[in-house]
Amino acid sequence: MTAQRTDPPRQLPLDLGHGTGYSRDELVVSGTNNQAAALVDRWPDWPSPVVVLAGPAGSGKSHLAAIWRARANAVVVDARRIGDCIASLGARPALIDDVDAGAVDEQGLFHLINAVRGAGSTLLLTARRFPSAWGVSLPDLASRLKAAATVEIHEPDDLLLAGVITKLFADRQVEVEPHVVQYLVRRIERSLATAMRVVERLDRTALERKMPITRALAAETVSAMDEGQGAFEI
Amino acid sequence: MRVILERSNLLKSLNHVHRVVERRNTIPILSNVLLSAEGASLEMKATDLDLEVTEATPAKVERGGATTVPAHLLYDIVRKLSDGAEVMLKTDEDGNAMTVTSGRSSFRLQCLPQSDFPELSAGSFSHIFRLDSVALKGLIEKTQFAISTEETRYYLNGIYLHTHEVGGKLKLRSVATDGHRLARAEIDAPAGSEGMPGIIIPRKTVSELQKLVDDPDVAVTTELSDTKIRFTIGSVVLTSKLIDGTFPDYQRVIPTGNDKKLILDRQSFAAAVDRVSTISSERGRAVKLSISEGQVTLAVNNPDSGSATEELAADYSSDPIEIGFNAKYLLDVAAQLTGTEAKFMLADAGSPTLIHDMADETALYVLMPMRV
Numbered sequence: 273m274t275a276q277r278t279d280p281p282r283q284l285p286l287d288l289g290h291g292t293g294y295s296r297d298e299l300v301v302s303g304t305n306n307q308a309a310a311l312v313d314r315w316p317d318w319p320s321p322v323v324v325l326a327g328p329a330g331s332g333k334s335h336l337a338a339i340w341r342a343r344a345n346a347v348v349v350d351a352r353r354i355g356d357c358i359a360s361l362g363a364r365p366a367l368i369d370d371v372d373a374g375a376v377d378e379q380g381l382f383h384l385i386n387a388v389r390g391a392g393s394t395l396l397l398t399a400r401r402f403p404s405a406w407g408v409s410l411p412d413l414a415s416r417l418k419a420a421a422t423v424e425i426h427e428p429d430d431l432l433l434a435g436v437i438t439k440l441f442a443d444r445q446v447e448v449e450p451h452v453v454q455y456l457v458r459r460i461e462r463s464l465a466t467a468m469r470v471v472e473r474l475d476r477t478a479l480e481r482k483m484p485i486t487r488a489l490a491a492e493t494v495s496a497m498d499e500g501q502g503a504f505e506i
Numbered sequence: 507m508r509v510i511l512e513r514s515n516l517l518k519s520l521n522h523v524h525r526v527v528e529r530r531n532t533i534p535i536l537s538n539v540l541l542s543a544e545g546a547s548l549e550m551k552a553t554d555l556d557l558e559v560t561e562a563t564p565a566k567v568e569r570g571g572a573t574t575v576p577a578h579l580l581y582d583i584v585r586k587l588s589d590g591a592e593v594m595l596k597t598d599e600d601g602n603a604m605t606v607t608s609g610r611s612s613f614r615l616q617c618l619p620q621s622d623f624p625e626l627s628a629g630s631f632s633h634i635f636r637l638d639s640v641a642l643k644g645l646i647e648k649t650q651f652a653i654s655t656e657e658t659r660y661y662l663n664g665i666y667l668h669t670h671e672v673g674g675k676l677k678l679r680s681v682a683t684d685g686h687r688l689a690r691a692e693i694d695a696p697a698g699s700e701g702m703p704g705i706i707i708p709r710k711t712v713s714e715l716q717k718l719v720d721d722p723d724v725a726v727t728t729e730l731s732d733t734k735i736r737f738t739i740g741s742v743v744l745t746s747k748l749i750d751g752t753f754p755d756y757q758r759v760i761p762t763g764n765d766k767k768l769i770l771d772r773q774s775f776a777a778a779v780d781r782v783s784t785i786s787s788e789r790g791r792a793v794k795l796s797i798s799e800g801q802v803t804l805a806v807n808n809p810d811s812g813s814a815t816e817e818l819a820a821d822y823s824s825d826p827i828e829i830g831f832n833a834k835y836l837l838d839v840a841a842q843l844t845g846t847e848a849k850f851m852l853a854d855a856g857s858p859t860l861i862h863d864m865a866d867e868t869a870l871y872v873l874m875p876m877r878v
Contacts, residue, residue, distance in 0.1 A: 281792035281830055281876045281877060281878045282876060282877045283686055283832060283874065283876050284686075284856060284874045284875055284876065284877060285685045285686060285874060286683060286685055286686065286687075286688060286759040286858060286872065286874050287758070287759060288683070288685060288754035288755075288756070288758075288759060289754060289755055289758055290754070291752060445659070445660070445661045445751050445752065446658055446659060447658045447660070448658075478658075478659075479659070479685040480685075482654070482655075482656045482684065482685070482686070483656065484656065484657070484658040485658065
């Protein structure tokens with residue numbers, strides 16, 4: 273902190289937040305997620321009543337899930353309180369986003385899968401890891417999950433990364449030149465989580481300085497992040 | 507077209523409409539004002555394709571018709587004509603030029619055909635309500651200073667006007683923010699505004715509107731849809747496109763748990779901020795407030811030129827706190843307040859501070875600090 277005392281005074285920006293576009297039109301599809309997108313698009317023609325979308329943070333799982341939820345009129349089930357929702361589900365499809373974020377409610381999930389299969393309905397689960405890595409100890413649930421269709425979303429390619437960065441800026445209603453996006457795609461670590469971090473930081477810095485997001489600002493931000501000046505102190 | 511009218515009437519109307527016309531235009535017709543003479547009035551219209559202002563003024567129409575002439579040029583000519591004079595506007599037979607005659611002066615202006623003049627099609631409006639000009643002026647003036655001028659963040663380049671229920675009563679609110687500070691004003695929602703969409707009125711429209719609502723006795727009719735707004739103020743009609751964007755959820759940045767209350771004499775505070783900030787550099791106009799029981803010390807430190815401090819009596823009894831602000835932002839807010847005292851509600855040096863006008867509970871200001 274002592275080093276920062278010598279820095280010039282810095283204006284802090286208001287945390288105005290932003291919306292996130294979850295429509296099908298806003299989904300960026302490339303080679304890494306086209307299987308997952310195709311699966312959502314062809315519902316209810318699914319290979320199995322239970323489908324798992326597995327992929328890293330920021331790979332678009334929640335976006336795909338939101339598209340599917342709207343299309344299938346699915347009920348969103350809270351991963352921590354699965355049991356509470358089963359009775360009221362009826363024949364409606366169900367969605368659990370980020371099922372492996374905490375410890376998996378094995379009993380609840382087992383009963384939910386049975387209820388969905390019994391009603392001839394469908395269930396979509398999104399997770400960071402494959403079901404085999406969730407640490408499920410209930411043998412019946414493990415076998416149910418084995419029978420589920422699992423679709424993987426891979427780490428992004430250039431096309432997807434550029435599309436996602438453009439989308440993240442569009443979510444924030446900030447106009448950014450395509451060459452700035454291309455610059456970021458070439459310079460940042462190839463992961464969607466990094467893309468989200470860099471967009472967030474660029475947006476904040478631009479708001480703080482009241483300036484547009486230019487290539488020079490992108491270069492400054494990327495090198496600051498490379499040097500490990502990662503987190504904001506707010 | 508051949509019309510005769512009072513120079514003062516013509517000047518007043520031209521003054522209202524000519525400001526819309528940009529000084530530099532790549533499309534020649536946009537430099538012009540449309541003049542239409544019909545019945546017993548001359549109508550003037552100017553546009554920049556986003557904003558259109560129309561005003562009619564009484565005139566003796568000897569021969570009806572319409573044409574367009576350079577707006578700023580016509581305004582400058584009429585401005586320099588002698589007060590109380592009559593002005594005659596007459597187009598040539600072929601319509602290529604218009605003569606402006608008053609007393610012994612005569613000017614010939616080149617015209618562009620009125621058929622080329624763009625129409626800002628307003629479409630239909632979903633909501634209509636009336637406001638008195640004082641109320642509308644308040645909504646504008648208390649928030650206008652916080653509008654962002656950074657063009658890429660277009661959704662902040664205007665005033666957000668929307669209805670909001672407070673304690674079972676519907677209010678019409680105006681909000682503006684540039685990401686560093688936020689200003690909010692409200693009035694009782696007028697009949698007809700119920701269910702109106704939240705809209706963002708562009709900065710240029712706001713500033714034109716502000717100049718038009720100076721007359722305190724005029725009722726302003728407001729019509730709006732998702733994409734357009736129209737204000738009718740006496741004989742002036744202002745129609746504008748709205749900003750096609752989503753205004754941020756501003757409620758989230760208005761703190762509710764700030765518990766350190768500081769009450770200051772507004773004028774002495776503003777004068778002290780102004781004095782100490784003399785020493786600050788252009789770039790970082792930070793002023794540090796060291797607040798302790800009964801007292802605030804303002805300090806500015808500029809490594810290039812020196813430092814300044816000033817002490818000020820204050821009503822404060824919470825834990826001491828040090829917090830930095832941009833001096834300009836403090837002065838901007840102080841200039842908006844009307845009461846003799848200003849109330850600051852603080853949390854800590856990194857969180858938004860709330861500023862209330864002690865004389866006007868409906869106005870509210872949020873200021874983000876600077877790290878000093």
